[in-house]
Amino acid sequence: MLLLIGTKDSNVKNGFISNEKCPNCKIDNTLNFSIFRRYVSITSIPLFPVGKIVDIQCTSCKNWFYYEDLSLEGQEKLKNEKLDSSLWMFSGTFILFLLLIYGINQYFQDENETDVLIQKPIVGDVYNVKFSNGYYSTFKIDKITNDSIYATHNDFDAYLPYEVDDLDKTENYTDRKVSYSKKELIRLYQNDEIIKIRRNAYSVETQKSEYKIPVTK
Known part of the structure; x- marks a missing residue:
């Protein structure tokens, strides 16, 4: 079985930043954002999250911006955005932990059985x-x-x-x-x-x- 380890991004929230001017065209309430969680995966099974990525685009001038391009107030608004639980991104780690426990338990069971046989x-x-x-x-x-x-x-x-x-x-x-x-x-x-x-x-x-x-x- 071929195991592929890498990182993937999952879109966890979309919205717009209220009362924030576009850094380029200076129009209010035109900045849409998308927040992505980046996680490590093994053969498409998520192991654990490793960071967050934010995409920001103005609906008026269509330019894209970085988080750092926003005003301090705009950055604070994004920081306070509530995100859904990302526990599912630990599912692979949980599965590996269960397999490890099962393997250890099976090893000692085999040892005890062999002692008798x-x-x-x-x-x-x-x-x-x-x-x-x-x-x-x-x-x-x-x-x-x-x-x-x-x-x-x-x-x-x-x-x-x-x-x-x-x-x-x-x-x-x-x-x-x-x-x-x-x-x-x-x-x-x-x-x-x-x-x-x-x-x-x-x-x-x-x-x-x-x-x-x-x-x-």
Whole structure:
């Protein structure tokens, strides 16, 4: 996704300056004004306002003027113009703040969940792992014994951690077999080489069914 950062202007008020002579033609009550709020935006989403622009034009001589061209009394009248609330210009900042809070909360939830899942691995668990070369990948548990797990490693690697989940497809697990002791798994997790564990409901139900006691008549 391409993010475009820049500034935009939004017209927030229009009107005329009463009892003010045009600096050029000296006619009263001919100066119209337009006030614009300038704001920073990211891909058209406003982040926050950064200033105000005032356009002034005489309806008689059609000349344009700066705020500084007005008399002190005229400048004061423009300063006292009440503008509508510009809270909507902070909407992007508010959204980014919520995303940040969500990301932090999700991070700690994943950490707590992984703390639990690493203690009791089951068949079907998918481990997101980080290699010493900086790349990321996954492996899926196929078999578990008393002290070890046996898994199939993903055929593909990712450069960024958030890309790893996209690699978790059945066709990506072929013949790269790996095995670890359960103690090794704990050590890898403590060394931040295992960064996430995903367990789906089907894996849980499968494990439960394996431990059901058959009913005899």
